Amino acid sequence: MRRLVMWDIDHTLMDAGRAGPLACAAAFTAVTGLPHRETALMAGRTDRDIAMQTFTLHGIADCEPHLDGFFDVVVAEFLARRHLLREQGRLLPGVPDVLTALGGRPHVVQTLVTGNLRPIAEAKLAEFGLTGLVDVEIGGYGTEDVVRATLVRGSLERATARHGEFSSADVFVVGDTVHDVTAALANGVTAIAVATGGTTAADLAAAGAHVVLDDLGDVDAVVRLLAGAPD
Structure with missing residues (x-):
């Protein structure tokens, strides 16, 4: 797996x-x-x-x-x-612990699919100590298209070229908006929504998210969800 x-x-x-x-x-x-x-x-x-x-x-x-x-x-x-x-921003609950725990699982590949330009995405990760926990080379970034689903598709193609085939059930898009959810669904992969932005949990569920979380604060539960049960 x-x-x-x-x-x-x-x-x-x-x-x-x-x-x-x-x-x-x-x-x-x-x-x-x-x-x-x-x-x-x-x-x-x-x-x-x-x-x-x-x-x-x-x-x-x-x-x-x-x-x-x-x-x-x-x-x-x-x-x-x-x-x-640093002056105005903050990491959201559970984030560093979840990314670090997943980074310790050899079968889990983490990347970014973000509307941000890649240099800005990398700067944000670096500022909060997250550099190295995700593979930025296979990510999807904001210059690629106006349609977010295209970013997911491109990232999946790059990840497959580097790591081999992934089952669609084992690909997760994690985001806080309806756009993240619809981009996942358009590519036939799992949509995990977090209600930490301006979109309510009810609206994320109505958009078709497979799972809706209040946040990533329950680190063990989030890691089990994304990594699967430990061997």
């Missing part, structure tokens, strides 16, 4: 504070020369989706020529505000 766990980051593993929204706002003005008025709804969406919607909100219908430069500036602006992660 081999298991693959795909972690969302924001409001699943941590509350990262305001560094991300502030970086997006500053990058938008730097790239377009326009004052930033609003950012599109972020929760559960990929950074490509958020960027495209934000440009549209400001009257820029064709944002593709801007996106690569925009993403580069977002990363720079985020890293300049990295101190806000």
Whole structure:
């Protein structure tokens, strides 16, 4: 038995504070020369989706020529505000213990499927001491598509190429939004939802999550769920 766990980051593993929204706002003005008025709804969406919607909100219908430069500036602006992660953010209950325990199980592969840009995702993990517990090389990140299910599919393909085939029943997408749930279901894998963001447990269940947790605080139960019973 081999298991693959795909972690969302924001409001699943941590509350990262305001560094991300502030970086997006500053990058938008730097790239377009326009004052930033609003950012599109972020929760559960990929950074490509958020960027495209934000440009549209400001009257820029064709944002593709801007996106690569925009993403580069977002990363720079985020890293300049990295101190806000510690000042404003926090790990959510149980997170370091769950990831560490799973990291000690040879049959469990952990990675990220997140709407974040990869350098930002790695910075968030590093700031809270989680680097090395997940395989970032096989993850899915926010520049890949506007549809989150595509990120799950790409990550699964990379994980399979590196580790061999996974049974769909042994692949878990863990996230806090309906978008995480629907992305898992679209790929025929297990959706584990945590009600640690802005979506209620009832709404996550209604979206089709196979399991809904209040949080990851019951470390032993979460590890059993994701790793299976010990040999």
